[in-house]
Amino acid sequence: MANSYKGKIVAIEGIQSIQRQGKEPFEKRRLMLDATRFDGLTGERGYEKRIIFEFSGKNVHVPDGFNVGDIAEVFFDVESYQGTKKDGTTDWFTSVRGYKMQKIEAQNNAPQGGMQAAANNPFPPQAPAAGSAPIPPAQPSGTNTSDAPF
Template sequence: MANQLTGKILYIYPTQQLPSKDGSKIILKRGIVIDCTRFDPYTGERNGFENTPMLEFIGDRCTELDKYQVGQIVTISFDVQGTRYRNKDGVEQIFTRVQPYRIEPRQTQQATSVQQPAPQPTYQQQPQNFPPPQGDNDKLPF
């Protein structure tokens, strides 16, 4: 199952070159900040809690951000990864990473043709052919 965030691009950082732990490789890293703050569907007002995560693309995926500009609305697919480790005091802790792997412009639905409203059915009242009254037996007590 893919995790996704949709929001407006606030900032795209320049690509950084970081040496690997052993110094044998250069790792590319580039961040993007998007505004994912929710809106109230009834009033259209922004929620009071701002949501502006920064996601970091690694390696070859850094060049994907060249296609986008600040202000564009995008959807970013990502994985959440966690690693357990023990700190200096021997206490186990968990390091959680959000690893984006795809960025796409938000898809908008565009109508290719104007749909005509469906024709409304017409109703005609049919004549009611009741049998003629049959004397006093047909009178009801109410």
């Protein structure tokens, strides 16, 4: 099963070309996806989740047909490699490498009314029970229905 996230494209960087000694230049670009999930009952945004995907090598042009604001699914691999820092120490680096993208068409999830709306709503509105009015009914003047002693 492939790793993928669906979300809204927040940013797409241009292609960066990095010169390598004695080799062809290495090309890469990054894309930021807002993959924040929404609560199904309240519609509120959950914990913010923005992911940066790196497209490099033969996959550098995968984001070409996409724009900021598009809804997309990004397929990716997670890679770790050991590298040497500028100070000479070695460390492990991890990157999220995108290799494929798919546009997602926006769906209108609003109910259309009638029986379909009732079927889609697991909690239909209910009428208040008899005698549970929030304000007591007005009493005719001169009558005392209170059982208070004063």
